[in-house]
Amino acid sequence: MIRIAVLSPSVTTADAVSNDVAGMYRVLKKQRCEVRIYSETGALNGYEVHPVAKIKSFLNNPCDILIYHYSVGWEPGLDLLNDLNCRTVIKYHNVTPPQFFAGFSPSDEHLCVTGRKHLKAIVSAGCDLYLSASPYSMQELKEEGASEAKSYVVPPFHHVDRLHSIKPDGDVLAKYTDGKINILMVGRVAPHKGHLALLEAFATYYYRYNNNSRLIVVGKGGEGLSAYSALLRKVVASLGLEKAVVFTGGVTDEALKSYYLTSDAFMIASEHEGFCVPLVEAMALKLPIIAYASTAIPGTVGEAGLVWETRDPYLLAQSLDLIVRNKSVSLALRQKGARRYEEMYTNEKIEADFLRALDALL
Numbered sequence: 001m002i003r004i005a006v007l008s009p010s011v012t013t014a015d016a017v018s019n020d021v022a023g024m025y026r027v028l029k030k031q032r033c034e035v036r037i038y039s040e041t042g043a044l045n046g047y048e049v050h051p052v053a054k055i056k057s058f059l060n061n062p063c064d065i066l067i068y069h070y071s072v073g074w075e076p077g078l079d080l081l082n083d084l085n086c087r088t089v090i091k092y093h094n095v096t097p098p099q100f101f102a103g104f105s106p107s108d109e110h111l112c113v114t115g116r117k118h119l120k121a122i123v124s125a126g127c128d129l130y131l132s133a134s135p136y137s138m139q140e141l142k143e144e145g146a147s148e149a150k151s152y153v154v155p156p157f158h159h160v161d162r163l164h165s166i167k168p169d170g171d172v173l174a175k176y177t178d179g180k181i182n183i184l185m186v187g188r189v190a191p192h193k194g195h196l197a198l199l200e201a202f203a204t205y206y207y208r209y210n211n212n213s214r215l216i217v218v219g220k221g222g223e224g225l226s227a228y229s230a231l232l233r234k235v236v237a238s239l240g241l242e243k244a245v246v247f248t249g250g251v252t253d254e255a256l257k258s259y260y261l262t263s264d265a266f267m268i269a270s271e272h273e274g275f276c277v278p279l280v281e282a283m284a285l286k287l288p289i290i291a292y293a294s295t296a297i298p299g300t301v302g303e304a305g306l307v308w309e310t311r312d313p314y315l316l317a318q319s320l321d322l323i324v325r326n327k328s329v330s331l332a333l334r335q336k337g338a339r340r341y342e343e344m345y346t347n348e349k350i351e352a353d354f355l356r357a358l359d360a361l362l
Helices: 016-030 052-058 075-083 106-124 135-143 160-165 170-176 195-208 226-238 253-262 277-284 297-301 313-325 327-345 347-358
Strands: 003-011 034-042 049-051 065-070 087-092 129-132 151-153 181-186 213-218 245-249 265-268 289-292 306-308
Touching: 003 016, 003 052, 003 075, 016 034, 016 065, 016 347, 034 052, 049 052, 052 075, 065 075, 075 106, 087 135, 106 135, 129 135, 129 347, 135 151, 151 347, 160 253, 160 277, 170 253, 181 195, 181 253, 181 277, 195 213, 195 226, 195 265, 195 313, 213 253, 226 245, 253 277, 265 277, 265 313, 277 289, 277 297, 277 327, 289 297, 289 313, 297 306, 306 313, 313 327, 327 347
Parallel strands: 003 034, 003 065, 034 049, 065 087, 087 129, 129 151, 181 213, 181 265, 213 245, 265 289, 289 306
Antiparallel strands: none
16 A cells, blocks of 8 residues: 655644645545655644654655645755655645745745745655646746656645535624625735735725725734734724724634625735635635736636736726626626636545546556
8 A cells, every 4th residue: 555645844724735735635545545644833623643753664665655745945844855765746835935024024034035945956856746736836846947747737625615514603794794895805914915905905995986895804914923914004094994904813714704705805916826725715605806916816716807917906996896886797707706616626626636647656
């Protein structure tokens, strides 16, 4: 029986990379493989996580497989790629350019500097497969020298099935079904996510088109990013939007579902995405998408949203106004999003993509 180790520097519940790790584990277990999750820190609800120090005793056969989820610089991961006598697979989620964290979080900046530096070494390690979350990410690996024949796009596994199956949080539904227009953004509260541009676009919409509206920002900030969170709140105050912008912090899945169900549009102004799982959640839950065409976003959304090349707050505000006032446009975008989700991003579709890529190794 083939042994497979799914490796990530850290794992945690309700994290995009960790959900992908868990999804791979479930799929590979169905293939009658002996599978273990390895991580240096963290825990994953419902899964046993093994310490990285014990991975070499598990992968002790040349036919075994290491699947390394790569999104930050991590010396132990690079060492294992070079030291283990087994087949190796990279799942590349992309690495945030470090300049976004300058002045906010030296630790995040360092992780991203190292992550960018290690990309060349990751490709030079001569792995058996390079799986990327998006065409955008795959192109980065190819530019570093990854072989076309060994490169595949496999979107990340996600928890949309759970969002579909659970009941929404009744308190959140009641609180935000109050006649106001709700604009939603979901994602980590971090500098590359473009919250300042998002606030600018929302302020434009609020003051020029509809002051009976609110922006709901769902997501928690990372350790060391308190200065960034403080900056956002200062900007909200300077714009006079304290009563119109809600920062929820981390939320339960039930609450997250409620925010999607009570919102009129999903708007994102992010400057860097390796894929952007919340876009898939929005499509699956039939919420119209408005976005800037940054990095992987156009490839993820396709024709299922209003995605703009020009970073202009008036474009986003006008798009919001169109969706809110024109129900036929809103309905068309909801239907396009749902169709794209069913055609490309269900966990069943991702499972097929994943197994197709791994076919030669299993």
